[in-house]
Amino acid sequence: MSGSGSHVDNGIWMRAVMMGGMILTLGIVLFGILGVALAEGKHDTWKQLEDDYYHEKGVLAAQDNISAEEAAHLDHLHHEEIDAHLSYLTYRVAGVTILLMTITYAAFIGLGGFLNASKPQADHGDGHDDHEHHGSSSPIVFAFGLMVFLIGFPDFVVACKAMLNSEVTPDFSMLAVSMVGLFTIVIAVSNWWFEDLPFVGHGEQIATSYPFEGEHIRKAGLWVFIMSEIMVFATFFSSYLRMRTEWCTDWAIRDGVEACKDVPEGTVVTASDLLRYDVSTLMPGAINTFALIISSYTIVLALKIAKDTNWKPSTGIMGKINPTRQAAVRNYLIATLALGSLFIVLKLVEWSHLVAEGFDIGTVQGSIFYIATGAHGLHVFIGLLVMLYLVFKADTVGFDEDNAQGIEYFGLYWHFVDLAWVVIFPAFYLY
Amino acid sequence: MGEHIEFLGKDIYFWNFIVLMFFTLFEVGAVFYEVVPGTNIEITKTAVWAILIVVGIIKGFGIAAFFMHLKDDPRIYTRTALFPVLFVLLMLWGIGLSNPAGVTDLPSWCTPNWDYATSR
Numbered sequence: 001m002s003g004s005g006s007h008v009d010n011g012i013w014m015r016a017v018m019m020g021g022m023i024l025t026l027g028i029v030l031f032g033i034l035g036v037a038l039a040e041g042k043h044d045t046w047k048q049l050e051d052d053y054y055h056e057k058g059v060l061a062a063q064d065n066i067s068a069e070e071a072a073h074l075d076h077l078h079h080e081e082i083d084a085h086l087s088y089l090t091y092r093v094a095g096v097t098i099l100l101m102t103i104t105y106a107a108f109i110g111l112g113g114f115l116n117a118s119k120p121q122a123d124h125g126d127g128h129d130d131h132e133h134h135g136s137s138s139p140i141v142f143a144f145g146l147m148v149f150l151i152g153f154p155d156f157v158v159a160c161k162a163m164l165n166s167e168v169t170p171d172f173s174m175l176a177v178s179m180v181g182l183f184t185i186v187i188a189v190s191n192w193w194f195e196d197l198p199f200v201g202h203g204e205q206i207a208t209s210y211p212f213e214g215e216h217i218r219k220a221g222l223w224v225f226i227m228s229e230i231m232v233f234a235t236f237f238s239s240y241l242r243m244r245t246e247w248c249t250d251w252a253i254r255d256g257v258e259a260c261k262d263v264p265e266g267t268v269v270t271a272s273d274l275l276r277y278d279v280s281t282l283m284p285g286a287i288n289t290f291a292l293i294i295s296s297y298t299i300v301l302a303l304k305i306a307k308d309t310n311w312k313p314s315t316g317i318m319g320k321i322n323p324t325r326q327a328a329v330r331n332y333l334i335a336t337l338a339l340g341s342l343f344i345v346l347k348l349v350e351w352s353h354l355v356a357e358g359f360d361i362g363t364v365q366g367s368i369f370y371i372a373t374g375a376h377g378l379h380v381f382i383g384l385l386v387m388l389y390l391v392f393k394a395d396t397v398g399f400d401e402d403n404a405q406g407i408e409y410f411g412l413y414w415h416f417v418d419l420a421w422v423v424i425f426p427a428f429y430l431y
Numbered sequence: 432m433g434e435h436i437e438f439l440g441k442d443i444y445f446w447n448f449i450v451l452m453f454f455t456l457f458e459v460g461a462v463f464y465e466v467v468p469g470t471n472i473e474i475t476k477t478a479v480w481a482i483l484i485v486v487g488i489i490k491g492f493g494i495a496a497f498f499m500h501l502k503d504d505p506r507i508y509t510r511t512a513l514f515p516v517l518f519v520l521l522m523l524w525g526i527g528l529s530n531p532a533g534v535t536d537l538p539s540w541c542t543p544n545w546d547y548a549t550s551r
Contacts (some may be wrong), residue, residue: 023463046541211507223511230515238522242529276462284457296498304444348508417499422490426483430462 005095008198009122014114019392020106027102035095042088049084053077086353093352097345099122101381109388112190119194121371123244136195141190194387202404222409229379233420236372240427243364249273266363274359275350275429280283283431284350288343289421292380295339296418302332303407306399330394333407336414337391369428376424379417386410445498451490458486 039188056077058067080224150154155174162168205217212220247268248260265410275281305311305328313319322328349369361370393399399407436443461482466473496502501509 170532211498211510215505215507218509220511227511227515230512231518234515234519234522238519238526241523242526245526251476279463282459282463286488288457289455289459290452293448293451296494297444300444300448300498304442377485412499413493419491419494422487426458426462426487430458431479431483 005072008397010119011118012197013113013194015396017110018119019388020066020108020113023102023109024106027099027106030102031095033095034091037093037100039088039091042084046081046084046088049077049081053081056211083328085356089352094345098341099109100344101341101344101384105385105388108189108385111186111391112193112389113392115187115190117175119293122363136192137430138188138192138195141193142185145181145184145186147181148184149178150179152176152178160387165380179272194390195399196389196406197393199406200402201400210327216405218303218405218409219412222412226412229416229420232375233372233423236368236375237423240368240372243271243368244427244431247365248419268365269359270365271354271359272429272431274354274357279294281353283428284353286345286426288346289425291339291343292418292421295336295343296415298332298339299333299411299414302329302336302394302399303404303411305329305332306404306407307401309401325400326394326398329399329407330391333387333391333394337384337387340380340387343380344377344384347373352399357362372424373428376417376420379420383410383414384415386413443497447493451493454486454490458483461486 053074056074056270060070060074063070155171158168159172159175160172162170206215207213207220209214228292247261247270248257249268249270250265250273252261253263253265275285305325306326310329311325313323322331354366359369360366387410390406393406397403438446461474462479463475493513501512
């Protein structure tokens with residue numbers, strides 16, 4: 001982080017701990033409502049319908065002849081049972097996802113806040129004067145922590161499975177490696193926040209050499225990062241396109257593709273085959289698309305208001321919700337956070353439905369779908385963790401015309417995530 | 432910044448947002464309906480392809496040009512963003528060549544001289 005800083009009392013970081021507590025409370029309440037109360041009701045309905053279906057199936061199996069009406073009735077019961085199962089999954093997965101997300105949010109912002117609140121007041125974590133321009137070691141420490149975390153990541157996954165399945169035995173030594181990495185990441189990020197919070201926008205470091213001469217170094221760095229991200233998503237997209245143009249999907253067969261003329265329908269099933277023909281299955285992906293576009297707009301509004309020195313509260317209900325410029329910026333960032341969280345929840349609900357229908361990661365079609373959409377979801381989730389800090393800064397120090405770069409540069413990343421979805425959604429969900 | 436350009440009392444970000452929402456609805460509708468609503472005109476696979484690509488380009492332009500400010504920022508940022516496109520195009524070319532249909536179905540101008548592959 002570059003730039004000069006204003007004095008910020010370390011005690012302010014305790015508000016981050018409180019913020020973590022509030023988020024966790026909200027998560028537990030939503031989990032109780034969606035993941036327990038409503039899901040249990042749906043579970044009972046599903047079990048009842050499942051019993052009805054198997055009972056009817058048993059009765060018909062004992063008969064010599066089954067009429068068309070009886071077969072249709074059995075089929076109807078089967079569809080009702082499947083719908084009830086998916087409905088149960090929707091609530092259960094939504095509840096559990098919200099709980100896990102809020103635990104992560106609370107741990108991230110709460111632990112970071114606690115570490116920063118514990119620091120001696122005079123130390124800004126970098127050994128530099130407030131008014132001296134300087135770089136930061138935090139990104140390097142962060143990258144090192146990430147490397148250590150990834151070394152132990154496979155065993156981290158096994159340990160997560162072991163929590164759900166007693167037959168799986170985790171390797172605790174490698175799990176410890178990933179946990180050390182995770183803790184290093186938290187320390188690096190919290191220190192990064194600690195350095196950034198007092199930043200009021202004066203003394204942004206400027207690039208002095210070609211090709212970004214005269215531009216903010218942070219902005220140039222972010223664009224180079226986005227450039228590398230475009231390459232990452234391009235590899236997912238091109239590998240998908242390479243395979244997709246060769247697959248004999250039902251669509252290709254019906255369209256009379258020469259190479260598929262001898263292939264029976266149903267041989268190759270893509271995610272879009274399961275998603276695009278029905279409103280209920282297409283809905284999560286479609287809502288997610290709108291959620292990301294709206295969230296791109298809300299973060300633009302947060303930036304616009306932060307830069308607007310003549311901002312005045314509007315009359316009516318919006319004036320009551322956003323009585324001050326600081327509150328307006330914070331609330332639009334919270335709206336962005338909520339919409340991004342909705343994206344993750346719906347994404348996992350949709351995945352659970354696909355897995356329930358037999359479309360898992362074990363096939364080539366499933367592998368590329370889950371890897372590409374999962375990588376995108378991971379980018380959204382990482383963005384949400386950063387946004388937690390932006391909400392905290394907006395609520396404490398505040399953003400104005402001088403230090404709004406924080407929102408602007410993060411907004412570039414967030415818009416890129418939206419842009420990646422503009423490619424992924426039609427390719428994986430609609431085509 | 433785009434907030435200084437106004438149309439009907441709203442800034443460019445608002446109108447960009449409306450355009451993005453509209454085109455998203457349009458692309459979902461184009462795939463969901465098998466015929467154009469109210470007509471017997473079939474929406475073919477090729478038409479869906481064309482719609483998805485055109486709408487994707489429009490939406491991508493809207494996000495990059497206005498939300499990411501590339502339209503008003505120095506050109507170096509646009510060039511930075513477009514640099515990977517060279518590699519993307521190379522990858523797409525590779526896709527065409529490595530696809531079985533690349534031997535026979537792609538136009539000759541984008542393939543090496545692979546006539547022997549069909550004549551043997």
